[in-house]
Amino acid sequence: MTDQAFVTLATNDLYGKGALVLGTSLRNHKTTRKLVILLTPQVSNNIRSVLERVFDEVILVDVLDSKDSAHLAMIKRPELGVTFTKLHCWALTQYSKCIFMDADTLVLCNIDELFDREELSAAPDPGWPDCFNTGVFVYRPSIETYNELLRFSTEKGSFDGGDQGLLNSFFSNWATADINKHLPFIYNLSSVAIYSYLPAFKQYGPDAKVVHFLGNIKPWNYSYDSKTKCVTSAVHDSSSIVHTEFVSMWWDTFTSIQPMLTEYGVSKNISPDKQEEEKLSEAISHLSVSPPPPPAPMISSEERRKNWEQGQADFMGVDSFQNIQKKLDTYLN
Helix, strand or coil: CCCEEEEEEECCHHHHHHHHHHHHHHHHCCCCCEEEEEECCCCCHHHHHHHHHHCCEEEECCCCCCCCHHHHHHCCCHHHHHHHHHHHHHHCCCCCEEEEECCCEEECCCCHHHHHCCCCEEEEECCEEEEEEEEEEEECCCHHHHHHHHHHHHHCCCCCCCHHHHHHHHCCCHHHHCHHHECCHHHCEECEHHHCCHHHHHHHHHHCCEEECCCCCCHHHEEEECCCCEEEEECCCCCCCECHHHHHHHHHHHHHHHHHHHHCCCCCCCCCCHHHHHHHHHHCCCCCCCCCCCCCCCCCHHHHHHHHHCCCCCCCCCCCHHHHHHHHHHHHC
16 A cells, blocks of 8 residues: 555654654554654754664655744643644645654554544544544645645644644534544543543553553653563653553563664663753744743632633642542541
8 A cells, every 4th residue: 555654753853762663563563554754854863764764754844833832831832833843744645645643652553444534534632522632643645735724824823832723723623524533532542541531441441552642741751671661760740640551562662673773873761861852952942932820829619610610620730630639538538
């Protein structure tokens, strides 16, 4: 099937390594389709050389940046402005149909059956199910659609500052027009436990086909003991609760490609050291990021209840998993 392809994007070396794991997982599960990766100039030559071993096409593209610091601040992800670069995937007109997958996804089995779906097929986002999550979606490359998306992004922008808000506005009838374009959640299962309905996860989780490491904590931010095959600690924010079995799967795949990385002079240590953090800072230095907002004022219990009912819980603050757990423990004791 030379006219169909899986497509991903890397905007720096860390996401380049994530893409290597994604591409390897697709190869391991015997996909019959082409593998294509879009790269920005921030990806080093060494990583690019390794990617050329895994992907059929490695295509250099310009960075497209929303520069929407106000909306990006709402989701506390200033780095996501560059995800507009994803729009370049519609320019791959050498292919009749493609599946785009974020570089922080991992394939757990063969998913070639997704090519039977039509544009725009995607799974619901766990944070707002009437929106689709843009980590995995089926689409048809088209210069006409590409130009319309660029025009739309300039004229109307994105309600979250990133590609997800933009694409949901552009494909605005996804939630209501055709249920056949709603992919089952197992094709884009969130690794973050706070998003998961635990009974459903226990019921359907073993059938997962693609896991998506949502949020700002990625598998490469964890330490991994290759001997015990256990995730040992998180490098950054310890408040992010993940299904660690998926992180272990990711690291198992990464460990299998480490000899190839070493061959091209890429450090075995994937955790972002000072040098890698400087590269990442350089890659997003052109973003215009607003200063952090002042601490939120204390609100009444009535206002807090109303926020919960409207889906506006402060999961990073007073309504964090740890604080909820403490409250439950207090009641139970």
